Amino acid sequence: MPGADPKGTLDPTIVVTGLGAVTAFGWGANALWEGLLRGRPAISAITRFDGKRHRTPLAAEVPLHEAPQGARRAPWTDRFAVAAAREAMRQAGLSEASAAGVYFGSSTGGMLESEAFYESLLRRGRRRARPSLLVAQQLNGPGDAVARDAGATGPVETVSSACSSGSMAIGAALRALRRGDVDLALAGASDSLCQLTHAGFNSLRAVDERPCRPFRKDRLGLSIGEGAGVLVLETLTHARARGARPIAILAGEAATCDAHHMTAPHPEGRGAFEAIEAALADAGVDRDEIDFVNAHGTGTPLNDLAEARAMRRVFGARAASLPVTSTKALIGHLLGSAGAVEAVATVLGLARREVHPMPADGAPDEEIGLRLVLGAPLRLVRASAAVSTNLAFGGANAALVFRSVEAA
Amino acid sequence: MTAPVVATGLGAIGPWGADLASLLAALAAGRPLATPIEHDGGDASRLAGLVPDVDLSAWLPAASARRLGRPSRFAVAAARMALEQAGLSSLEGRRVAVVLATSFGAVLFTEKLVRQILLEGPESAQPFYFSECVANAAAAQVALSLGARGVNVTVTQREAGPLVALARGAAEIGEGRADVAIVGAADEMTPLLHGVLDRFGATARPTPERDEAPRPFDAHRNGVLAGEGATAVVLERESDAAARGVPFRVRIAACAGAFDPGATPSDWGSGDAPLARGLSRALERSGRGFDAIDRVVSGGSGSRRGDRLEARVLIRALSGAPSPPVLVPKAVTGEYGGGHLAAAFLAAAGAPFGAVSALSRAEPGLGIVVHDGSPLAPPRAVLATALAAGGAGAWAVLERA
Numbered sequence: 110m111p112g113a114d115p116k117g118t119l120d121p122t123i124v125v126t127g128l129g130a131v132t133a134f135g136w137g138a139n140a141l142w143e144g145l146l147r148g149r150p151a152i153s154a155i156t157r158f159d160g161k162r163h164r165t166p167l168a169a170e171v172p173l174h175e176a177p178q179g180a181r182r183a184p185w186t187d188r189f190a191v192a193a194a195r196e197a198m199r200q201a202g203l204s205e206a207s208a209a210g211v212y213f214g215s216s217t218g219g220m221l222e223s224e225a226f227y228e229s230l231l232r233r234g235r236r237r238a239r240p241s242l243l244v245a246q247q248l249n250g251p252g253d254a255v256a257r258d259a260g261a262t263g264p265v266e267t268v269s270s271a272c273s274s275g276s277m278a279i280g281a282a283l284r285a286l287r288r289g290d291v292d293l294a295l296a297g298a299s300d301s302l303c304q305l306t307h308a309g310f311n312s313l314r315a316v317d318e319r320p321c322r323p324f325r326k327d328r329l330g331l332s333i334g335e336g337a338g339v340l341v342l343e344t345l346t347h348a349r350a351r352g353a354r355p356i357a358i359l360a361g362e363a364a365t366c367d368a369h370h371m372t373a374p375h376p377e378g379r380g381a382f383e384a385i386e387a388a389l390a391d392a393g394v395d396r397d398e399i400d401f402v403n404a405h406g407t408g409t410p411l412n413d414l415a416e417a418r419a420m421r422r423v424f425g426a427r428a429a430s431l432p433v434t435s436t437k438a439l440i441g442h443l444l445g446s447a448g449a450v451e452a453v454a455t456v457l458g459l460a461r462r463e464v465h466p467m468p469a470d471g472a473p474d475e476e477i478g479l480r481l482v483l484g485a486p487l488r489l490v491r492a493s494a495a496v497s498t499n500l501a502f503g504g505a506n507a508a509l510v511f512r513s514v515e516a517a
Numbered sequence: 518m519t520a521p522v523v524a525t526g527l528g529a530i531g532p533w534g535a536d537l538a539s540l541l542a543a544l545a546a547g548r549p550l551a552t553p554i555e556h557d558g559g560d561a562s563r564l565a566g567l568v569p570d571v572d573l574s575a576w577l578p579a580a581s582a583r584r585l586g587r588p589s590r591f592a593v594a595a596a597r598m599a600l601e602q603a604g605l606s607s608l609e610g611r612r613v614a615v616v617l618a619t620s621f622g623a624v625l626f627t628e629k630l631v632r633q634i635l636l637e638g639p640e641s642a643q644p645f646y647f648s649e650c651v652a653n654a655a656a657a658q659v660a661l662s663l664g665a666r667g668v669n670v671t672v673t674q675r676e677a678g679p680l681v682a683l684a685r686g687a688a689e690i691g692e693g694r695a696d697v698a699i700v701g702a703a704d705e706m707t708p709l710l711h712g713v714l715d716r717f718g719a720t721a722r723p724t725p726e727r728d729e730a731p732r733p734f735d736a737h738r739n740g741v742l743a744g745e746g747a748t749a750v751v752l753e754r755e756s757d758a759a760a761r762g763v764p765f766r767v768r769i770a771a772c773a774g775a776f777d778p779g780a781t782p783s784d785w786g787s788g789d790a791p792l793a794r795g796l797s798r799a800l801e802r803s804g805r806g807f808d809a810i811d812r813v814v815s816g817g818s819g820s821r822r823g824d825r826l827e828a829r830v831l832i833r834a835l836s837g838a839p840s841p842p843v844l845v846p847k848a849v850t851g852e853y854g855g856g857h858l859a860a861a862f863l864a865a866a867g868a869p870f871g872a873v874s875a876l877s878r879a880e881p882g883l884g885i886v887v888h889d890g891s892p893l894a895p896p897r898a899v900l901a902t903a904l905a906a907g908g909a910g911a912w913a914v915l916e917r918a
Contacts, residue, residue, distance in 0.1 A: 211776070216651065247673075247675070261776055261778060262794070264681075264776065264909075284692070305647075307639070308640075309644075312640075502648065502651050503660065504669070505653060
């Protein structure tokens, strides 16, 4: 297509100027970071629905009673998204974002509210079921809600590629900014707990009965979480022009597909390897510049092994000393929004030169062969770049590369 | 720098069947492809654009089809149909991206899974339903079927999704991350979903004076024909397509998107100004004005608010210039399932569109005159437009390469 920078005026440097998060640690990116540094999982008994009916009764729930006022009738997924976006905009010094594009991910939208519709439909009949509850299920709901709240008039694109949705949405924003489609973007994702995903992952026997233990020998599966993460992204030129302070650089992204199995990763992590390699190339970052990895790290036996193999292939001998953590060990697997919240955690780690830990319990799996950050935060001597990975149903892999702001 | 991108193959499955000849005939005839949909009684709307019982075995072996939800089946078959037209019998050595849009995903399996969980208990949930009810199931199944290991993205932006997917796929090719992209849309319509759309007043309904039919931009329109199906378009770099001598080539000249923050979550708003700016951006990027657009392949569907907004956006973007003929393929194919996207590429390739039989008179004041079926000169370029409930808008300028 024509129109790609014929005058050479596009700014290839894309910076993060605002962060927002809603997770089981609370409403806010600071609450997330403080919780992550404490290293104790926010995974406990489900209260959102009758967890005892499910094979595994644990999940990482957002404390709904701490929700800010407003939009009470909106689905929780939308409320998480809007709260995270407002926080990110505040940090970025934006009172409005009318020129922004919104690139958002969600894997189930407001399925929790839709289940109430189905429940009513099944128990009381179609005439008495409120179809407005089903509207909540729209996967474009959270991204649209963010755009509406911010007054955004740029492109809005919702990605629903299961557990890679958030990373892919951030990747889509990066491409749009580089292309000059927009100068400013709100990028992120949101998902909420629902019975469908909890029962669905249980039906695959992919949920651990204890809090998940990524990369540990006795790992038995994931723990499901919920929440939202949002990044304000803009060209460096745009940020400087309005006096915004960059927190980090979003340097590269890539996505690939295993084309191997609907629910299992390629055993050698082939697609994950290709995604990380391509993201590093896109970023122009040498693998030796990477100072830590925020891994997908679900805690399922197959995922963690495949992902570790991919990382060992990318980083070679250095993989044994490269710090690796999994945010899911503490706040569960946020499904479509995992990539967004983990991007927030990765940026905070780079900015604060610290890698958050996973809980110490459980012996590492020798087959993994990675340097796991366990028990206590790891201070970094050097924090120049980091990778965040997410792998999904259908073999959809995504990787993001962030650089420290000193490189700007 | 981006390379020129062309479509070289088109596959479409919908209420017309599983071949392009039937779709072309239907668009020329201008009659809605509506069939009765099963209901549990009492609904105002009784028709849907359902895929008939067609044989997909040429594209998808029956044994494989049994393991897939209907959107996945439609998508895999449409993708293979499109690749055949593109003359790509093998994708070996090519980086293949898949970008599909869906409005509602695999609704039937979602309904079944939720019923199992709620009625029989969570332990009754079948893994098969779960893995096939994720929104990206169709895109993943296309990748599995083709061995496509490039980016695999599912876009969910309601009615604007197919054009958003087209933009994303074109970028993957133009920016050099893929050699071939399968872009399109897949959706299914179930009695429950149709009933919900009906209760929202979204679907067309019969009146004492008129049959149930979608009537885009008409004074008597009262809703859409809810449809289903899948469309797949093969995209390649123009240089690759030219080297292979592919006969079907439609260039993606430009794409753009915008949002109306005044829209409600389930309806269209009235913010024509930001959307008209998005439309104008698409034209600017294509290096054209409206005077070089020979057809508008509108997303007009018969929705009262949606069509009104689309008309206002077009009128504002035209800024007093005469309107090119406005085509309304959703009057034939229905909403959802990618019929509109397929029609846009067919229009760009010069396919004739007939008068829409259900239309009686344009709504006064809309300023939109729907194409009356009279013969048109071969187009230089067409503008495809789509506005989504919820606020998103997307546009693409297509031209014969």
